[in-house]
Amino acid sequence: MQATDLGPEAGARRSAGLSALKAHFGARFQTGEAIRAQHANTTTYIKPQLPDAVIFAESEAEVQAVVVAAGEYGLPIVPFGTGSSLEGHVNAPFGGISLDLSRMDGVLAVNADDLDCTVEPGITREALNTYLRDTGLFFPIDPGANASIGGMTSTRASGTNAVRYGTMKDNVLSVTAVTAGGRIVRTARRARKSSAGYDLTRLFVGSEGTLGVITAVTLKLYGIPEAIGGGVCAFASVSEACQAVILTIQSGIPVARIELLDATQVRASNAYSGLTLAETATLFVEFHGSQEMVALQMQQFAEIAAEFGGTDFRATTDAAERAVLWKARHNAYWAQKSLRPGAGILSTDVCVPISRLADCVTETQADIAESGFLAPIVGHAGDGNFHVGLIFDDQDPAETARAMDFVARLNARALAMDGTCTGEHGVGQGKMKFLAGEHGEGLALMGAIKQALDPQMIFNPGKIFAVGGGAGGYVG
Structure with missing residues (x-):
């Protein structure tokens, strides 16, 4: 369902929200059909569903501003990294904002002695390993595509090296994300283990942008093999x-x-x-x-x-x-x-x-x-x-x-x-129909978590769960 399917009141709210965001981001707020199409599917069989606008964020503060505005005006947010996902993750079935994080591609810290680093979500795995080359360390998760670290975290990616090094769930130490209302949450410290409270890191790893927008990821690193x-x-x-x-x-x-x-x-x-x-x-x-x-x-x-x-x-x-x-x-x-x-x-x-x-x-x-x-x-x-x-x-x-x-x-x-x-x-969208058979009552528990953390259903609606759409709470 696109934004044009909204009722008059909700449609007016969204239009006001889009106008406010355009005023805030200027040239980094784009509504051209070609660029909106580029931010729908790129390598998937699922038909593209375009957002109403694309915003190029350059900092955590800007992500926070978008999330706050989205909550105020009932605008869905679809996080976007490189668009290499295969199950419709970046489609916008309810319109709204495609939040492009590709310009947030910095390495925030490398702690070589601790074998870890913290990066922004838009950096790709190849760019990260190029940056790390002179340290003698590397990040091993390799899904094939030159995906962004934020996208790999969101989809719990793995790839050819997973048999030895594990998947993203095994190699993400901490996530920082902007959640509902603009709250910034850091899920863990850099310690290699902890028994302090719920494992919020694993909650966000694989959440596909449905719980918030990732703005930083702390990763395990490994020594480049001798042979x-x-x-x-x-x-x-x-x-x-x-x-x-x-x-x-x-x-x-x-x-x-x-x-x-x-x-x-x-x-x-x-x-x-x-x-x-x-x-x-x-x-x-x-x-x-x-x-x-x-x-x-x-x-x-x-x-x-x-x-x-x-x-x-x-x-x-x-x-x-x-x-x-x-x-x-x-x-x-x-x-x-x-x-x-x-x-x-x-x-x-x-x-x-x-x-x-x-x-x-x-x-x-x-x-x-x-x-x-x-x-x-x-x-x-x-x-x-x-x-x-x-x-x-x-x-x-x-x-x-x-x-x-x-x-x-x-x-x-x-x-x-x-x-x-x-x-x-x-x-994404492609595997939703099979989750009930796999998880049974666990799927209802996931839905309860989604509802608790995203009560307005603005974070990547219509993915994993068939609900969402921001203002009006449309069913996908």
Whole structure:
């Protein structure tokens, strides 16, 4: 529902609020259709829903001013980082303000002795690691896209390194956020552990902008490894590749990355990224540590892979060779799109206990074949998380309906295996329908928290919960 659907009184309030914010922000308040469209979806199948205006904030005080005005005039606020999310997180179904935080991209502090730093939300993960390079430290969470730290925190992102370093929930020490009424809340200090009160940090990590606007994040850092090695190994089937992953994890080998590509994805990556891999189920792996430990880990993995029919494990410690491999992995989405130019693509993920990964992927492949879709699979196999790039004609209602049915079956399959409807993409708009099946009564508890912290329902309404819209309390 857009702002034009409001009643006369609420519409007049919003218009007054937009005028007040325009007077405050001047040229950093934009209402042109092109820029509003850029702040709706960029890499998702969900149709764009434009905000009424875009505001470029440059400080916490400016974020606070926007939140106060939004509360006064009943304006929804949709925080925006880089727009790389995949489930409609940055859509504005009730209009309002897209609050662009990309100019708040500073590093506020680096505490090298404590292995942590504090940054503004708009800094991207690549920019942060460039800044940290001379300190000998790095931030490991790598969702593939050059996402903003604020966005990664909001969606509880993870990525290729999560099997060793964890996800954002494991690496955020503290969040500062502007909440309802303009209250600024810091969720924790920098201590590595605390038993003082509720864990407010974890409440905000993964909240997708529905509880407030993040203005600073304190992160754990790690020493850059002395040595990095890795490689690629082919298998006859996805099932055998998954069994090799399971034994690698169960054996306690501290693999840093272990990524699964099915034959369709390998074919796409060969064509798009210029690889020459055998078009069969494949694992990309990487190990971090000392020279001796990396060599040992690669040897141990090679032995496990051989047990499950893995062939031609090509190990390397050459940085350039590894870079080619991981660039191809990060470009998997664009490689998928190139398989059917002009078609739509629905990139969706689920996550299951690692012991069920082979079952879930194999059953999903059978579903893809029976449905007649072209749908490559890639996965963060070490933590049971995989992605399906469903390619379909998004202009054909019948094919779109079949695609939605496939996604519903995929999510039901994951939940039946005691998994989750999303391992890292987040809920946004796209996964809302599956939350009740996953959380049961827990979903009502989440709604109560949302209502308590955002009684006007102005923070990213229509995401996670089907309520919101600011003035009038519209149901999405």
